[in-house]
Amino acid sequence: MAETITLGKALNHGLRRSLESDPKVVIMGEDVGKLGGVFRITDGLQKDFGEDRVIDTPLAESGIVGTAIGLAIRGYRPVCEIQFDGFVFPAYNQIVAQVAKMFYRSLGNVRLPIVIRIPFGGGIGAVEHHSESPEALFAHVPGLKVVTCANPADAYTMIRQAVASDDPIVFFEPKRRYWEKGEVDLDADLDQAFPLHAARVVKPGTDATILAYGPMVRTSLDAAIAAAEDGRNLEVIDLRSLSPLDMATVYASVRRTGRAIVVHEAPGNLGLGSELAARITEECFYSLEAPVLRVTGYDIPYPAARVEEEYLPDLDRVLDAVDRSFGW
Amino acid sequence: MANGESEVGADAPAGGFVQLLTPDGERVDSVTTADGMTYSVDFTDDEYKELYRDLVTVRRLDAEATALQRQGELGIWASLLGQEAAQVGSGRALRKQDMAFPTYREHGVLYTRGIDPIMPFGLFRGVDQGGWDPNEFKFNTYTIVIGSQTLHATGYAMGITMDGKIGNADGEAVIAYFGDGATSQGDVNEAFVWSGVFNAPIVFFCQNNQYAISEPLERQTRIPLYRRAAGYGFPGIRIDGNDVLASYAVTRAALDQARNGQGPSLIEAYTYRMGAHTSSDDPTRYRIASEVESWKAKDPIARMKSFLTKQQIADDTFFGEVDETAKTLALDLRERVLAMPDPQPVTMFDNVYPHGSPEVDAQRAEFERYHATFEGSAN
Ligand SMILES: Cc1ncc(C[n+]2csc(CCOP(=O)(O)OP(=O)(O)O)c2C)c(N)n1
Ligand SMILES: [Mg+2]
Numbered sequence: 100m101a102e103t104i105t106l107g108k109a110l111n112h113g114l115r116r117s118l119e120s121d122p123k124v125v126i127m128g129e130d131v132g133k134l135g136g137v138f139r140i141t142d143g144l145q146k147d148f149g150e151d152r153v154i155d156t157p158l159a160e161s162g163i164v165g166t167a168i169g170l171a172i173r174g175y176r177p178v179c180e181i182q183f184d185g186f187v188f189p190a191y192n193q194i195v196a197q198v199a200k201m202f203y204r205s206l207g208n209v210r211l212p213i214v215i216r217i218p219f220g221g222g223i224g225a226v227e228h229h230s231e232s233p234e235a236l237f238a239h240v241p242g243l244k245v246v247t248c249a250n251p252a253d254a255y256t257m258i259r260q261a262v263a264s265d266d267p268i269v270f271f272e273p274k275r276r277y278w279e280k281g282e283v284d285l286d287a288d289l290d291q292a293f294p295l296h297a298a299r300v301v302k303p304g305t306d307a308t309i310l311a312y313g314p315m316v317r318t319s320l321d322a323a324i325a326a327a328e329d330g331r332n333l334e335v336i337d338l339r340s341l342s343p344l345d346m347a348t349v350y351a352s353v354r355r356t357g358r359a360i361v362v363h364e365a366p367g368n369l370g371l372g373s374e375l376a377a378r379i380t381e382e383c384f385y386s387l388e389a390p391v392l393r394v395t396g397y398d399i400p401y402p403a404a405r406v407e408e409e410y411l412p413d414l415d416r417v418l419d420a421v422d423r424s425f426g427w
Numbered sequence: 428m429a430n431g432e433s434e435v436g437a438d439a440p441a442g443g444f445v446q447l448l449t450p451d452g453e454r455v456d457s458v459t460t461a462d463g464m465t466y467s468v469d470f471t472d473d474e475y476k477e478l479y480r481d482l483v484t485v486r487r488l489d490a491e492a493t494a495l496q497r498q499g500e501l502g503i504w505a506s507l508l509g510q511e512a513a514q515v516g517s518g519r520a521l522r523k524q525d526m527a528f529p530t531y532r533e534h535g536v537l538y539t540r541g542i543d544p545i546m547p548f549g550l551f552r553g554v555d556q557g558g559w560d561p562n563e564f565k566f567n568t569y570t571i572v573i574g575s576q577t578l579h580a581t582g583y584a585m586g587i588t589m590d591g592k593i594g595n596a597d598g599e600a601v602i603a604y605f606g607d608g609a610t611s612q613g614d615v616n617e618a619f620v621w622s623g624v625f626n627a628p629i630v631f632f633c634q635n636n637q638y639a640i641s642e643p644l645e646r647q648t649r650i651p652l653y654r655r656a657a658g659y660g661f662p663g664i665r666i667d668g669n670d671v672l673a674s675y676a677v678t679r680a681a682l683d684q685a686r687n688g689q690g691p692s693l694i695e696a697y698t699y700r701m702g703a704h705t706s707s708d709d710p711t712r713y714r715i716a717s718e719v720e721s722w723k724a725k726d727p728i729a730r731m732k733s734f735l736t737k738q739q740i741a742d743d744t745f746f747g748e749v750d751e752t753a754k755t756l757a758l759d760l761r762e763r764v765l766a767m768p769d770p771q772p773v774t775m776f777d778n779v780y781p782h783g784s785p786e787v788d789a790q791r792a793e794f795e796r797y798h799a800t801f802e803g804s805a806n
Pocket of ligand 2: 606607608634635636637638639640
C-alpha cells in the first residue's frame with residue numbers, strides 16, 4: 100500500500116515495523132515516550148509497545164549510548180535517539196571508544212547492533228547546537244557505519260535496514276526535511292530493498308555529477324532543474340551511505356560526466372567532500388575535465404539563525420560551482 | 428546545613444523544605460534545620476517592596492518575550508514563568524563580586540544582576556549565539572548543552588581559591604544554575620566531585636521545576652535531589668522555590684559559607700515550570716491541567732502580594748505603580764528587540780580565533796567576492 104507521507108512519519112512507520120518484527124528492538128532517548136520525541140519521530144510508539152520498549156531515559160547522552168552497549172551485549176537491539184546533533188558529544192566517548200571498537204576488541208564475538216539516530220543539519224532557524232552537521236566526525240571512525248536518508252521512501256526502508264543490521268550505525272536524519280512528503284510503499288519487504296550502503300542516482304544526467312546526501316539532495320535536485328534551463332544536464336547522486344562510501348556508483352558516474360561537485364552543509368575542511376575528491380582524483384584522473392569541486396559550509400562554528408541562509412549551500416552556490424567546473 | 432529536613436510547610440514535599448513565606452502570604456520567622464543552621468531574613472519594608480517589584484518585573488518581561496515569540500519576532504523563548512522567586516531570591520543573594528553561571532532560562536537572575544534585560548535576546552532572536560562578556564557582567568553566557576556550565580563554574584571557583592580571594596566576608600563565590608534534568612549528566616556529577624575535592628567556593632543552585640521537557644523528575648532520580656550532595660561530601664538543602672525569601676536567605680548563607688572557605692553546597696529549589704519547556708513545546712502531551720492548577724495556588728508573586736497587603740507594607744497604589752512600571756519596561760524592551768538589526772552576513776567569519784586564521788580569512792574574502800557578483804547582477 101503506497102501512501103504519501105512526510106519523511107518524519109516514514110521514520111515513525113519504519114521504527115514501528117522494526118519494533119513489531121523483532122521483540123529485541125528497543126528505543127531509548129530523551130522525551131521519546133509520551134512526547135514522541137521533540138520531532139515526533141517516535142510518536143505513539145510507547146503507547147503501543149510499552150515503557151519497556153520505548154524508554155524515556157535520564158537526561159544523559161553518555162548514559163543512553165553506554166547502556167545501549169550493555170543491552171546489546173545482552174541481546175537487545177537498541178535504537179538510541181540523540182535529540183539534536185549538537186548534543187551527541189557527551190556520548191562521543193562511548194561511541195568512538197566503545198561502540199566502534201567492541202567487535203574488533205572481542206575478536207568478533209560481540210556484535211553491537213545499535214542504531215544512533217541523530218537529527219542533523221541547519222535551516223530551521225534554531226539557536227546554537229541545533230543545526231550542526233557532524234557526520235565526518237563519525238565517518239572518520241573505523242568500526243562505525245554512517246548513513247543518512249533524503250526522502251520519505253528511503254527513510255522508511257533505511258531505518259529498518261539499519262535496525263536489522265548487526266553493524267553499529269549512526270543514522271543521520273535531515274531535520275529540515277522531516278516535513279517533506281513523498282510516496283512510500285509501507286508493505287515493501289526488506290529482502291527486495293535497495294541495499295543500505297549503496298548510493299543511488301536520483302537524477303540521471305550526462306554533463307556533471309553532483310554528489311550530495313541528506314538535506315542537500317533536495318537542493319541539488321533543484322539545482323539540476325535550474326541547470327537544465329541553461330542546457331546543462333546534471334546527474335545527481337544521493338550517497339546515502341557515508342561510511343562505507345559506495346564509490347563504484349560514484350566512479351561510474353564521474354567517468355561518464357567528467358565532472359564532480361560535492362555538496363554538504365558541514366564545514367569543508369576534512370569533510371566528506373575531502374575524501375570524495377581524493378578518491379575520485381585517484382581513480383578517475385584521466386576522465387576528469389575539471390578538479391573535483393566542493394560546495395560546503397564554511398570553516399566556522401554554525402552561525403546565528405539570521406545569517407544561516409548565507410552559510411548553507413544553496414541552489415545558487417551549486418550552480419556557481421557548476422559554472423566554475425565548466426569554466427575550467 | 429545537611430539535608431534541610433526540619434521545616435515541613437503544609438505544601439512541602441516529603442522531607443520538607445525551607446519556607447519563610449507560605450503560599451497564603453504568612454511569614455515564618457525563621458527556620459532551623461536538622462544540623463542547626465537557622466535561616467531568616469531581616470528586610471525593611473522597602474526591601475520587601477523591591478523584591479516584589481523584581482518578581483513582577485521579570486514576569487512581565489518574560490510575558491513580553493513570549494508574545495514576541497508568538498508574533499514571529501523571536502525564534503524561540505524559554506520562559507521562566509513560575510520560577511521567579513527561585514531566580515530573584517538567589518540572584519539578589521549574590522554579592523557584587525560573585526559570579527553566576529546560568530542555563531538558558533535565568534532571565535530573572537540576569538535582571539537582578541542589573542544587566543539590561545535585552546542582553547539574551549540576540550540569542551533568542553537569532554541575531555547572535557548569545558554573546559556578551561561574562562567578566563563584565565559577572566554573569567556567564569547562557570549555556571544550552573545541558574550541565575556543561577557546572578564544570579565551568581567549578582573551574583572558575585577553583586580559580587578564586589588559587590587567587591586567594593576567599594576566607595573572609597569580602598571573598599568571592601560562584602553560583603551555578605541548572606535544572607532537575609541536568610542532574611543526570613556526567614558533567615554535573617563531575618562538577619560535584621571536583622568542587623568537593625577542591626573545596627571550591629561554589630553554590631550549586633538546582634531549580635527543580637519538576638520536568639526536563641516532557642520527562643518528570645522520577646526519570647532522573649530516586650531520591651530528592653538535594654540529598655545527592657551528601658554522597659559528594661557537602662551539604663544539600665531544599666527550599667521552597669516559590670518563596671523568594673527562602674531563596675534569598677538560604678542562597679545568601681550558602682554563598683557566604685563558600686566565600687569564607689567552607690566549600691560547596693547544593694540548593695534544590697523546589698518549584699514548577701508553569702509554561703511550556705520552550706515556545707516549541709506542547710506540554711498538554713505529557714502533563715495534566717490539574718497539576719498545573721495545583722501549582723497556581725503556590726504562585727510566588729501572589730504570596731508576596733498577600734504578605735505585603737496583610738502586613739500593610741504596601742497597598743493598591745503601590746501594586747498599580749509596579750505593574751505600570753513593569754509594563755513600561757516591557758514595552759521599551761519590545762521596541763528595542765524589534766529594532767535589533769540583522770547582522771551583516773560577513774560577520775559570521777568574525778571571532779572564530781583570537782589570532783585569526785588565514786583559511787577563515789580566505790573564505791571570508793571568497794564569500795565577499797561571491798556576494799558582490801549578485802549585487803552586480805542586480806544593477
Ligand atoms: C546535552 C543536551 N542534551 C539534550 C538537550 C536538549 N534539552 C534542552 S533543555 C532539556 C531539558 C532540560 O531539563 P532541566 O535540566 O530540568 O532544565 P529546565 O529546562 O527544566 O529548566 C533538554 C533535554 C540539551 N540542551 N543538551
Ligand atoms: Mg527542569
